[in-house]
Amino acid sequence: MRILTLAAAVGMMLVSHSASADPLNLTLSGGNPGGLWSLLGVGIDRAVKADDPNSVITYQATGGGFANIGLLAAKRTDLGLVHDAEAKIGLQGGEPFRAPVENMRAIGYMYNWAPMHFFLNKEMAEKYKIDSIDDIATSGAPVRIGINRSGNITSNVALKMLEEAGVTEDVVTSNGGQFVRAGANEQADLIQDGRLDMITNGIFIKHSSFRAVDENTDVVLLGVPQEVIDATNEEFGTGTMVIPAGSYKNQKEDVSSVALGAVLVATESMSEENAYSLAKSLIKNIDEVKAVHSSMSALTPELLAKPTVIEFHPGAAKAYSEAGLLK
Known part of the structure; x- marks a missing residue:
């Protein structure tokens, strides 16, 4: 009887375990x-x-x-x-x-670890002395800025960061530039063709689309002020990430940015x-x-x-x- 009782108990345990571990x-x-x-x-x-x-x-x-x-x-x-x-x-x-x-x-x-990148044509960056996204507002540069399409979260984040840096649509247009809505791959093509001066996206470091831009176009990675990062993270619940120096060919210093x-x-x-x-x-x-x-x-x-x-x-x-x- 004791053996049967023990066997029954083991059987019940197996059934119970199976029931709690359904596929x-x-x-x-x-x-x-x-x-x-x-x-x-x-x-x-x-x-x-x-x-x-x-x-x-x-x-x-x-x-x-x-x-x-x-x-x-x-x-x-x-x-x-x-x-x-x-x-x-x-x-x-x-x-x-x-x-x-x-x-x-x-x-x-x-x-x-998908940090926001801001790549600007190197010739324009040097001509107007733009090292950081907040320099754009006061530079007077006619920057054509690629922003992801509406409905893509990197569009919301990029516009917030630029706004915090003083780069509003009014400022951009008054300088003779414009915001251009385009997906990540399309932005890469447009800056390589000379139809954009700056592209933005939240993407992995050395992602294929940005690696192609870095290899085929003379661009610089712009810095982001800490107060812009803090305000954006407060707004979206995002984080902060450092893009290490040397990640891109013209990048001599670490760049901190908002990370999705x-x-x-x-x-x-x-x-x-x-x-x-x-x-x-x-x-x-x-x-x-x-x-x-x-x-x-x-x-x-x-x-x-x-x-x-x-x-x-x-x-x-x-x-x-x-x-x-x-x-």
């Missing part, structure tokens, strides 16, 4: 096909499969972070990749949202078990995510657990607390 089956909304976020989707899928081959993260291509916040708000996706600056706008109900989006919960910080990050976000309706399982798999199998692209090599469990503008899902917080990553 994950979640949809992740990211960005354009073939972009970094789609690669992160692959890495996250591999991370959960490493713990349970039956788990699956299905990637869904979207228009990016703002679109993903809308999908999370409408409960039309389980997970979304969102820039920290986009998340703060969503929480506040700023454009393009009609009301605050309050159901978002963080699963983990994926990266925080990306967060893996769920909703408050996700079960604690699923959020816990997902975060635990990311911690344990982080190499699966790091392997998707060289730009992800700096990802650590500590970064996953870094607090963001969005509060952690209780399940994710539990996983990080158990791992000693969250106090």
Whole structure:
């Protein structure tokens, strides 16, 4: 009888464990096909499969972070990749949202190393003695400035930084320049063709688009005043990053700038078990995510657990607390 009772107890424990570790089956909304976020989707899928081959993260291509916040708000996706600056706008109900989006919960910080770059044609920089973005306002230079398209968060951040530096549209146009809306790759083509004098974007250091500009065009990386960085970070919940000297051919000194990050976000309706399982798999199998692209090599469990503008899902917080990553 004792043996049977023990066997029954073991059987119940196995059933209980199995029930608490059901495979994950979640949809992740990211960005354009073939972009970094789609690669992160692959890495996250591999991370959960490493713990349970039956788990699956299905990637869904979207228009990016703002679109993903809308999908999370409408409960039309389980997970979304969102820039920290986009998340703060969503929480506040700023454009393009009609009301605050309050159901978002963080699963983990994926990266925080996409600094804002401001490249200016070297000849113009030397002619008008422009070393920093705040020099533009008083230089009188007719600068044609590339700004990302509306709906891309780097557009919001670039305009805020320039405004804080005194570079408003009125100032630019009065000097004979203009703001030109263009995507990152288009900006690269335009400055190489001489149709732009300056380009802006929040992107990884030595990203292919900026590396091509640096190699094929004589440009300088402009400095950013600390007060501009502080005001922008206060506005968007972004961070600060140093672009090391020598990252680009004409860059002789370190340049500090605002840095964008990306967060893996769920909703408050996700079960604690699923959020816990997902975060635990990311911690344990982080190499699966790091392997998707060289730009992800700096990802650590500590970064996953870094607090963001969005509060952690209780399940994710539990996983990080158990791992000693969250106090």
